[in-house]
Amino acid sequence: xxxxxxxxxxxxxxxxxxxxxxxxxxxxITAMSRSKLLALKEKHPYEAKFLDWLLHxxxxxxxxxxxxxxxxxxxxxxxxxxxxxxxxxxxxxxxxVVIMTILIVIFGEILPxxxxxxxxxxxxxxxxxxxxxxxxxxxxxxxxxxxxxxxLGLIFGVDLESPHTFVTREEIEQMVTIGEATGVIEEVExxxxxxxxxxxxxxxxxxxxxxxxxxxxxxEYSIGEAVAVFQEHGHSRVPIFEGSLDNIIGILYVKDxxxxxxxxxxxxxxxxxxxxxxxxxxxMKIVDLFNIMKGKHVHMAIVVDEYGGTAGIVTxxxxxxxxxxxxQDEYDKENPPVLRESAGSFLVQGYVGLxxxxxxxxxxxxxxxxxSIGGLVLSLAGEFPEEGExxxxxxxxxxxxxxxxxxxxxxxxxxI
Numbered sequence: 419x420x421x422x423x424x425x426x427x428x429x430x431x432x433x434x435x436x437x438x439x440x441x442x443x444x445x446x447i448t449a450m451s452r453s454k455l456l457a458l459k460e461k462h463p464y465e466a467k468f469l470d471w472l473l474h475x476x477x478x479x480x481x482x483x484x485x486x487x488x489x490x491x492x493x494x495x496x497x498x499x500x501x502x503x504x505x506x507x508x509x510x511x512x513x514x515v516v517i518m519t520i521l522i523v524i525f526g527e528i529l530p531x532x533x534x535x536x537x538x539x540x541x542x543x544x545x546x547x548x549x550x551x552x553x554x555x556x557x558x559x560x561x562x563x564x565x566x567x568x569x570l571g572l573i574f575g576v577d578l579e580s581p582h583t584f585v586t587r588e589e590i591e592q593m594v595t596i597g598e599a600t601g602v603i604e605e606v607e608x609x610x611x612x613x614x615x616x617x618x619x620x621x622x623x624x625x626x627x628x629x630x631x632x633x634x635x636x637x638e639y640s641i642g643e644a645v646a647v648f649q650e651h652g653h654s655r656v657p658i659f660e661g662s663l664d665n666i667i668g669i670l671y672v673k674d675x676x677x678x679x680x681x682x683x684x685x686x687x688x689x690x691x692x693x694x695x696x697x698x699x700x701x702m703k704i705v706d707l708f709n710i711m712k713g714k715h716v717h718m719a720i721v722v723d724e725y726g727g728t729a730g731i732v733t734x735x736x737x738x739x740x741x742x743x744x745x746q747d748e749y750d751k752e753n754p755p756v757l758r759e760s761a762g763s764f765l766v767q768g769y770v771g772l773x774x775x776x777x778x779x780x781x782x783x784x785x786x787x788x789x790s791i792g793g794l795v796l797s798l799a800g801e802f803p804e805e806g807e808x809x810x811x812x813x814x815x816x817x818x819x820x821x822x823x824x825x826x827x828x829x830x831x832x833x834i
Contacts, residue, residue: 494526657720755778
């Protein structure tokens with residue numbers, strides 16, 4: 419009698435260990451994304467065959483895990499009840515229910531699953547061989563359950579066979595944000611990663627230099643006059659127009675003027691040096707433009723609007739700045755887009771986009787009618803504002819600091 423009880427308790431102990439094993443396996447599987455599994459496969463080539471089995475069908479692995487876990491839990495409960503009846507008589511059922519509930523919940527569920535969350539990779543590599551063996555032993559049963567679950571899913575309108583992406587853009591952005599908050603990723607790294615993610619969706623009109631800010635030279639200019647423009651603005655290339663900016667006929671490169679200057683031919687017209695311009699629609703995605711500019715080996719494109727007029731220009735530097743942030747060279751004027759003042763206010767250039775401003779000030783600036791803060795101010799005012807005029811936008815007071823040539827150049831924002 420004593421030996422049979424000892425053997426029974428030993429088997430019960432083994433069943434509880436198996437319950438902990440399968441519970442931890444279930445959690446480790448659900449905690450691992452496909453991308454993590456692929457990375458784990460590269461890190462542990464000797465376990466690659468087990469990881470391939472898991473990658474091939476995650477549902478299959480979860481099914482066998484749940485089957486095994488329920489089997490050992492039911493077996494452990496039945497065995498504990500029979501042992502309790504022998505030891506405690508009629509009270510044994512109640513005692514077995516209480517004790518087994520505590521044991522299974524703590525040692526069969528909470529503790530192993532908590533460990534699996536913290537050590538998901540180690541637990542997964544430890545339990546995968548056991549799950550693979552069980553699958554081959556119970557393959558017909560698992561196949562039947564998978565088919566049954568699939569048909570039940572169809573009845574309830576859920577396609578359980580639909581493919582799932584390894585990771586979504588939203589998950590990547592969230593991971594990067596969490597990485598910065600925990601100190602794993604620096605702020606500049608986070609901004610670059612977000613820039614790469616948004617690079618695919620951004621449009622040319624969002625980053626172009628607008629027509630009003632373009633520097634261009636007339637076709638009748640001499641090379642000497644064009645060089646003066648290069649010196650004044652610090653550009654390496656400018657568009658050449660004939661009549662008006664809506665008629666761009668070419669691009670002038672500063673390096674093309676050097677031989678003429680050396681030969682004393684500075685009076686030659688710039689039209690002799692023009693290169694063919696690249697025209698693109700303002701709605702084009704910048705990732706497509708980047709590939710075009712790389713393929714054609716050009717660094718500047720002329721942006722046209724839906725009516726065929728010149729909307730602005732975009733350079734390869736503008737595209738790269740979407741990823742790495744503002745690039746300042748020796749010719750750029752040191753006018754930061756957003757400058758924090760000692761009084762807690764912010765000096766903001768009128769051209770700053772609402773999306774960039776929202777990120778800089780950690781506040782959602784939104785408008786259905788405008789893309790920039792200058793456009794937002796025009797929308798709020800309902801007419802062209804004057805210098806010194808103050809406007810209110812939600813929690814912010816906006817002071818119009820500088821207006822030039824019917825354009826809002828500089829604003830001061832103060833949060834109230």
